[in-house]
Amino acid sequence: MRRTSRNGPSPDDHSPPRGRLPAELTPFVGRADEQGALARLIDSGARLVTVAGAGGVGKSRLAIRVAAGLREQGSHRDGVWLCELSTLSDPALVAHALVTALGITDHTSRPPREVLLGHLAERRLLLVLDGFEQFVDDGAELVRDLLRHSPGLQVLAVSRRSLRLAGEVVFPLAPLTESDAVRLFADRATAVLPHFGLSYENTGTVRELCRRLDGIPLALELAAGRLSALSLDQLLQRLDDRFLLLTGGSRGALPRHQTLRTAVGWSHELCTPEERLLWARLSVFAGQFDLEAVEYVCSGPELPAEQVLDVLSGLLAQSVVFREETPAGVRYRMLDTVRAYGAEWLEALGDSLRMRKRHRDWYVGLATWCELEWFSPRQPEVADCTDSALPNLRAALELCLESAEDTHLGHHLAGTLWFYWAGCGRLAEGRHWLDRALAQAGDHEESRLKALWVLGYVAILQGDSAAAAGALHECREEADRTGNPVAAAYAVHRMGCLALLSDDMPRAEELIRSALAAYRDLGELNSNVLMGQVELAMALVFQNRLGEAVGLCEEVREICEERGELWTRAYALYVLAYAAWRGGDHARARTLLQDAVVIDHRFNDLVGLVLAIELLALVTAGEGDPAEAAVLQGAASPVWGAVGMPLFGSGHFSGPRALCEQQAGEVLGAERYASCAREGRELSLDAAVRRALATPERPPAAIPGRPRPIRTATPVETREPAGSPTGKGGEAAG
Secondary structure, three states: OOEEEOOOOOOOOOOOOOEEOOOOOOOOOOOHHHHHHHHHHHHOOOOEEEEEOOOOOOHHHHHHHHHHHHHHHOOOOOOEEEEEOOOOOOHHHHHHHHHHHOOOOOOOOOOHHHHHHHHHOOOOEEEEEEOHHHHHHHHHHHHHHHHHHOOOEEEEEEEOOOOOOOOEEEEEOOOOOHHHHHHHHHHHHHHHOOOOOOOOOOHHHHHHHHHHOOOOHHHHHHHHHHHHOOOHHHHHHHHHHHHHHHOOOOOOOOOHHHHHHHHHHHHHHHOOHHHHHHHHHHOOOOOOEOHHHHHHHHOEOOEOHHHHHHHHHHHHHOOOOEEEEEOOEEEEEOOHHHHHHHHHHHHHOOOHHHHHHHHHHHHHHHHHHHHHHOOOOOHHHHHHHHHHHHHHHHHHHHHHOOOHHHHHHHHHHHHHOHHHHHHOOOHHHHHHHHHHHHOOOOOOHHHHHHHHHHHHHHHHHOOOHHHHHHHHHHHHHHHHHHOOHHHHHHHHHHHHHHHHHOOOHHHHHHHHHHHHHHHHHHOOOOHHHHHHHHHHHHHHHOOOOHHHHHHHHHHHHHHHHHHOOOHHHHHHHHHHHHHHHHOOOHHHHHHHHHHHHHHHHHOOOHHHHHHHHHHHHHHHHHOOOHHHHHHHHHHHHHHHHHHOOHHHHOOOOOHHHHHHHHHHHHHHOHHHHHHHHHHHHOOOHHHHHHHHHEEEOOOOOOOOOOOOOOOOOOOOOOOOOOOOOOOOOOOOOO
């Protein structure tokens, strides 16, 4: 049966994402020979190529330019991917950053290195690693292992020094030729002064300026940014005076490695006092930052908040800061060399620690705001905002854990980000920070208890029930001892959810009802509370109490629609679809499940997504399309691989899969069913979602017979509950 996508035409279902590379913000100028030579090296099959050179020489631009060209050629079946490492300070996060950059969502407790090895084993792709020099000693081993175990992987590294690995081809990048340097300066000058153009009168001055700056692209761009205030002759004279001062008055050229630093320093000297101060203070940011953060972190008596925008605009005009459009809105960024120069000045001012603490306080506040706004129509905005802020949140967490007196802030921040760790596919990194934070004793019991129940939540989502049980029992015992009913309620809730996964429905019902009663007494209403109702409904469904379950989920759905909450709503839709299927209403079940799939995919919620796809497969079989049902079943299999234990080892949750296999297999036969399932397994995640959202072109003929209740074949041995696979809540709690 032909099926059409609800979202219109789509690319080949088997086409993987082509990768992630940033758009070029300014025109790429020159380096035609270098582009060709670097592309040929990669095309020739070199496994590891390192573009090496001084800071500001254009290594990143060249690598990304060549990578984009190779992507357009389709040279790598599984795409071209960029991972920026310059914002990291902890070598332990390199593997996490690679997982994120490759778009891998993994809910298991496997180390990120193992996840990477598994993901890359059979893929043919190009991985661009930018800013590798600070991790050469620790990160080179990871790159070596990835290359050894992934024959289709090629790595293009960007670093000031080589990785010193066997088989590495070093591609040294020299400054621009004089002609390319002149072209680059003219292009950037035109951006500052639209009427600027090369002429007989000014070409000689431009060439001399380019020679003075050794053809280093960043130095040329900084100089061009000065043309709004200085003429070409003034620019050259002032720069020449600076070089003469540093070389003792001789006309000899500065050593090339000092040229960029000198040019940056000269640009710094020409800034106003306010611009120099802001430049130094901006160095505490990692990666992208927004105006509101700058106004809070960088303002003070010497730089009032109301003047920050004007001063920032001055740095933008001089190419000290760059503006970027992101899904989260307008963001700003400093190049590494420029930021490092500002950091030295901030250190010289003796203000580094104070500014880092202001930076930390802002991002602790941002995380708290995001947690509260998660229960609102702004959920998608919160997800994008947290994505953009991740490098800065990492920096804030690092500072929290540097001293014992701030450990409680580390507990609080790691716990507050539960919605990001669990809701946006960041479980492994969340586990990293929670484990680190809880390894340090803190004297603020409330913050520690929150981190404990969040650790239990993350661990159960990873399938690590032992760690979850330990964290949640400790949380409950300490909460009871210290009189913290909020933390106790969250711990009990998640302990009930593990009972749900363990097929101990009476105990799950008892514990979750107890938690919901505690939430009511406390006045709690958020995504977590509503998810508790959904999880209770699941326990009721599996006890064949459909009416009670539907009533609970209709109430959740109504509240979610009133509040604009999406994520919890998706799980309520799943339960309602289950009830609709049980009642024989396939059309309603399909509509509800497809709405859930859209939401789950938006938030990278693999648990909700795979449950919805498998139930949708069963609905499809009931509609009379067993071949498509088998394809959807196959598509769910690799998703379970990323979630962890398939169907949590639960007989109740595995019911739809078993029944679908039976119904579709009886019609198709074993061989045809296996072929269709294999087709589904070969789909990318995005393609699987498109397939799930497709609708029949004509109404199918339903398979006769009323759907029967799904039961476990044999009693499942229960174990002590410890956490929740689907509890999506806890805003500002614990």
